[in-house]
Amino acid sequence: MSDFLKHECGIAAVRLRKPLAYYLDRYGSCLWGFNKLFLLMEKQHNRGQDGTGIGCVKLDMPLGQPYVQRRRGIEKDALARIFQKEVKSFHKMARKGILDPKDPASVKERYDFGGEILVGHLRYGTSGEFDEGSCHPYLRRSNWPTRTLMVMGNFNMTNAGELNQVLIERGQHPVFGTDTQTVLEEIGYHLDEAHTDLYRKLRDAGVDGREMPARISAELDVPRLVGESAQPWDGGYAICGVVGNGDMFVMRDPRGIRPCHMLVTDEVIAFASERVPLMTVFEASADQVKSVDPGSIITIKADGSYSDSAFSPPQRYTPCSFEKIYFSRGNDPQIYRERKAMGAALVSQVVDSIDGSFDKAVFSFIPNTAETAYYGLMDGLRLYRRQEVRSEILKAVDAGNLTADKLDELILRNWPRGEKLAHKDIKMRTFISQEKGRDQLVSHVYDITYGIVKPDDVLVALDDSIVRGTTLKKSILKILARTEPRKIVICSTAPQIRYPDCYGIDMADIGQFIAFQAAVALHRKAGRQSLLDRIYDECREEMKKPAEERRNRVQGVYSDFTDEEVSAEISRMVYPESIDWSGEVQVIFQTIENLRASIKGDCGDWYFTGDYPTPGGYAMVNNAYIRWYEGVGGRSYDLPL
Structure with missing residues (x-):
């Protein structure tokens, strides 16, 4: 994606199903689970690089012994730094005789992350000020393990206010005032209530105080209390939580907006935001990894017993389509096929843009993440050309003039000609404060291969999606124009992004x-400012309605124009300025x-269509216009809606 977007977030969780001694005997290390957590997180590093956090809960720890630990960081390469620091600490303790790496009991007692439940989180800081305190997992401590709670997730609640x-x-x-704190405190509240009810029941029944923790732990109904907590939530989420007694839960929003996958074996139950990391890290087949419903x-x-229970009636399944277009790593076999299909689906539009003259066209892609779709586009173009050639050969045969030269x-x-043309040279950082300086930096993010494109060629470049168009206008098109083609065609595998995400x-x-x-510019050119004013009034009226009755009034901005008209205006708006190219x-x-x-299968496409899967989406889009x-x-959901 040429316009870089941040995305919240990635989760990983490892729940060992055997004692630490098992992993020492079989794999030679008591830290097998800790190492697997690191690999799961490293394989999902694409999902968050601004902040990292890890947590551990140990089972059946003696009274007075620590049972929950957490580390968080926001420094550069925080993921590697946190794990390196913990591994160094482990070896240092071993050298000093504080723990024996070959004694599971010693490791569990002495090492903070020598436990059976290990969780990790990768975050992009997309909301407000971002510091270490904003990193997951969040922790709510108590001197009762059954009231201690650690929570992390990939989510955003539209109704956080x-x-x-x-x-x-x-x-x-x-x-x-964050949604993360709201989730933690809401679950914590219901956990406290459940704990208190159980305590009083057992106390009144005469249960000895020393037996109380084990009895409360056994009777704690985690699915019920978490399900009750989730009833008012409006948003997309995949949330993992661990209670201090060792009860663990993972939940996914009722519409499946955010992804979550699960692997169950005799040795481990593991979760991740993406499927392939689970397959790779645990050497599992694709059919062993299931999506959390x-x-x-x-x-x-x-x-160690586990269950799967519903906390919401069935809703329309609307998984985020940007997972397929851009966010998830492309080595997932299904996502790989789908991205190729997205590229191939552009063939007819691309052929029209070059007037069918393949001998005067060069095809390439812009960011590396568009490479898979580019393969699909090239496959589709070659198939199109083969069909053309076949038809022409048959005509020549019928006419009796098929020669070797023909x-x-x-x-x-x-024949379709593909080239590696644009290269992302380095990761530029806009550390120059002046606007002009930033523009100069942006213009050098990419470099090109010279000598490939001829002056009478059409240069076709594939991109994942076009959001703001800033990088396209200030960098990419200026760079591509240096090759001096007669025309540059930018193809987006995603439709026009018209509405905000929440x-x-x-x-x-x-x-x-x-x-x-572009749509606003078209209205103003046509003298229709009054329409934009009317939509503003309609949006304000929508905000007065109950959440379930609201509609997306912003769709009226686009209703007077075809997709082609909006695309033409975008083409005009992103034309590179101040360069010697005509x-x-x-x-x-x-197309949708x-x-x-x-x-x-199903896909959520609200950023393209304005068809939001939850009431909070409609409140947010109207508020965004206002x-x-x-x-x-x-951000149009920072304030109460």
Whole structure:
């Protein structure tokens, strides 16, 4: 994706099903689970590089012994640094005789991460100020293990303001106003209530105090209390939590917006945001890794038994399509096929853009993440050309003029030509404060291969998606123009991004979207400012309605234009300025129909269509327009809706 987007977040969890002695005997290390956690997180490093956190809960620790630990960091390469520090600490303790690495009991007692439950989180800081305290997992401590709670997740709640207000009305005192804290405190509240009810019941039944922790732990109904906590949540989420007694749960939102996968073997129960890391790290086959069902809670009790229970009635399944387009790593076999299909689905538009003249066209891709879709585009173009050649050969045979020269002309000439043209040279950082300086930096993010494109060629470059168009205008098109083609065609495997996201992608300010800017420009050129004013009034009226009755009034911004008209205006708006080149620029977008046909099964497409899966989405999109119209901008779900 040329316009870089941040995405919240990645989770990994390892629950050992055997004592540490088993892993020492079989694998030669008591830290087998800890090492697997690191690998799971490293294989998902694409999902978050601003902050990292890990946690551990130990089972059946003697009274007075620590049973829960956590580390977090936001420094550069925090993931590697945290694990390196912990491994060094382990070996240092071994050298000093503080622990015996060959004695599982010693490792469990002395080493902070020598436990059976290990969790990790990777985060992009997409909300407000970001520091170590913003990193997951969040921890709620108590001197009762059955009231201690550690929570992490990949989520965003659209109604975080309302949820925090519930805490206040309940008499609690939220320290920050984030959805993460809301989730932690809401589950913690129900955990406290369940614990207190059990304690009083057992006390009144005459149970001895020393037996109380084990009895409460055994009777604690984690699926019920977590399910009750989740009832008011509006958003997309995959959340993992661990109670201090060793009960663990993983839950996924009822519409499956955020991904979560699970592997169960005799040795381990593991979870991750992506499927392939589980396959690779644990050498598992694809059919062994299952998606956690939307609206379900996987619960693993301290005794190792686990269950799968629903906390919500079935909802329309709308998994985030950006996982397929961009976020998830492309080595997942299904995602690989789907990305190739997205590229192939652009063939007819691409052929039209080059007027069918393959001998005067060069095909390439821009960011490395678009490479897989590029293979699909090239396969599709070659298939298209083969069909053309076959038809022409048959015509020549029927006419009786098929010669060797004619065959050479049909087969060897006018064939799709792919080249590696754009290279992302280094990761530029906008440390220069002046706007002009930043623009100069952006213009050097990519470099090109010279001498490939001829002056009468059309250069076709594939991108994952086009959000803001900033990098396209200020960097990519300027660089591609140096090759001096007569025309540059930019193809997006995603449709036009018209509406903000509120479920975990850093894409919330509608005024930054190039598609929205283009539609607004078209209205103003046509003298229809009054329509934009009317939509503002409609959005304000929508915000007065109950959440379940709200509609997306922002769709009216686009209703007067075809996709092609908006694309043409985008092509005009991203044309590179202040360069010595007079060629043509055309921007092509995937159609919604082709995106749906390319993705196997259902897909959430609210950023393209405005069809949000939850009531909070409709509140957010109307609020986004209001903030744009009033010149406020920013994230449209930072304030109570």
